[in-house]
Amino acid sequence: MMDRMRRKILKTGAAATVVAATPRVFAQTSQGGEAASFYEKGSARLRYEEVGTGLPLLVIPGGGLNSTISGLGSHPFNPMEEFSGEYRCIATDLRNGNRGQSSGPLEVDRPWDAHTDDHLGVMDHLGIERFMVLGFCIGGPFIWNLLRRAPDRVAAAVLAQPSGWSPETPTLFYDNNMQGWGPDLAQRRPEITMDLVDAFLAKMYLDNQDFVFTVTRDFVRQCQTPILILPDDVPAHPYDVAMETAMLAPQSEVSMFPWKEPGERIPLAVRQIRSFLRAHRPDSA
Numbered sequence: 001m002m003d004r005m006r007r008k009i010l011k012t013g014a015a016a017t018v019v020a021a022t023p024r025v026f027a028q029t030s031q032g033g034e035a036a037s038f039y040e041k042g043s044a045r046l047r048y049e050e051v052g053t054g055l056p057l058l059v060i061p062g063g064g065l066n067s068t069i070s071g072l073g074s075h076p077f078n079p080m081e082e083f084s085g086e087y088r089c090i091a092t093d094l095r096n097g098n099r100g101q102s103s104g105p106l107e108v109d110r111p112w113d114a115h116t117d118d119h120l121g122v123m124d125h126l127g128i129e130r131f132m133v134l135g136f137c138i139g140g141p142f143i144w145n146l147l148r149r150a151p152d153r154v155a156a157a158v159l160a161q162p163s164g165w166s167p168e169t170p171t172l173f174y175d176n177n178m179q180g181w182g183p184d185l186a187q188r189r190p191e192i193t194m195d196l197v198d199a200f201l202a203k204m205y206l207d208n209q210d211f212v213f214t215v216t217r218d219f220v221r222q223c224q225t226p227i228l229i230l231p232d233d234v235p236a237h238p239y240d241v242a243m244e245t246a247m248l249a250p251q252s253e254v255s256m257f258p259w260k261e262p263g264e265r266i267p268l269a270v271r272q273i274r275s276f277l278r279a280h281r282p283d284s285a
Contacts (some may be wrong), residue, residue: 026082030032036101037124044104048092048122052084055281056128058119059091062137062161064173064236065181067094076160076260077270079134087132087277092122097183111204112214116145122154130282134158134273137237145223155227156280158273161232163259164212173205183200211241220248228276230255230269237273242263 039046048071053110054104062073067128069091072078080089093100095118098222107114119142123131132155135143140162146154166172182197211217227249239257246252253276 002174011066018251036047036259039122040149041121044118045117046092047101049080050090050126051080052087052089052090054080054087056123056131057083057087057089057277058123058133059133059200060090060119060133060138060139060142060219061091061205063097064138065177066097066099067138068100069093069096070117071099072245075136076266082270083274083277090122090126092118094250097187098181102279106196106200108196108203109263111200112141112145113149115142116149119168126141130155132156132277132280134160136160138163140164141212141214144212147223148215148219154280156226156247156277158228158230158276159242160230162212162229162242163236164238165210166235166238166241170209171206174201177201212245217248220245221250223249225228225249226276228255229253231257233258
């Protein structure tokens with residue numbers, strides 16, 4: 001772990017910020033021949049996809065800081081396929097994911113909020129005020145940050161195998177991303193150094209080593225948004241944290257556990273998600 005004072009200097013002197021500008025969107029043909037939509041604001045450029053019609057459902061793929069739309073194909077189920085018959089499903093490649101097509105500044109002073117800006121910006125561009133959200137893995141902290149930043153906009157939220165902090169592996173996310181995300185990003189983007197990556201990850205994962213990274217337990221206790229939690233039990237998705245949020249949140253529900261194994265249980269979990277979303281459909285969106 002790098003010296004705290006050094007990190008503070010890096011954060012102060014090297015943070016990149018998004019410059020406010022009029023959002024733009026355009027289409028580009030992907031390698032598969034399909035039209036990919038892009039939304040731009042300042043120096044941030046987000047690739048997004050939407051499928052289906054109906055009430056909006058924001059889908060946040062797992063995969064940590066390499067989260068991509070295509071990665072949904074390796075998840076226990078793909079919400080873009082499961083729910084597009086009933087909902088307008090919208091997903092983005094995470095900004096600066098090495099396997100995706102979204103890019104932007106590395107905002108060292110506000111890593112979580114920068115990504116939340118992107119999620120809200122895409123929804124604003126699409127003219128969507130109220131929506132529901134379903135996220136995997138890193139989508140858990142992102143959802144809590146959405147609920148903190150825009151509580152009146154999120155009608156209901158589903159957190160599948162959410163990430164959280166564990167005292168048994170306190171630097172897990174910092175360490176993993178210093179190896180599996182930062183070096184490839186720095187190689188692709190010469191303006192991003194590993195010192196910047198270190199400062200970004202330290203702010204994201206080390207400066208708030210507790211709970212779900214983005215909100216406090218008091219926030220969860222007061223959150224009135226309906227929440228459905230599908231726990232996991234691996235170091236990156238600690239069961240204890242998932243269950244603690246479920247116990248604290250006054251409008252929470254929990255799936256069976258385990259819900260991914262055996263595989264025959266996954267359709268039951270999807271059925272519960274479908275029932276939960278139907279029960280909490282907003283009057284308008």
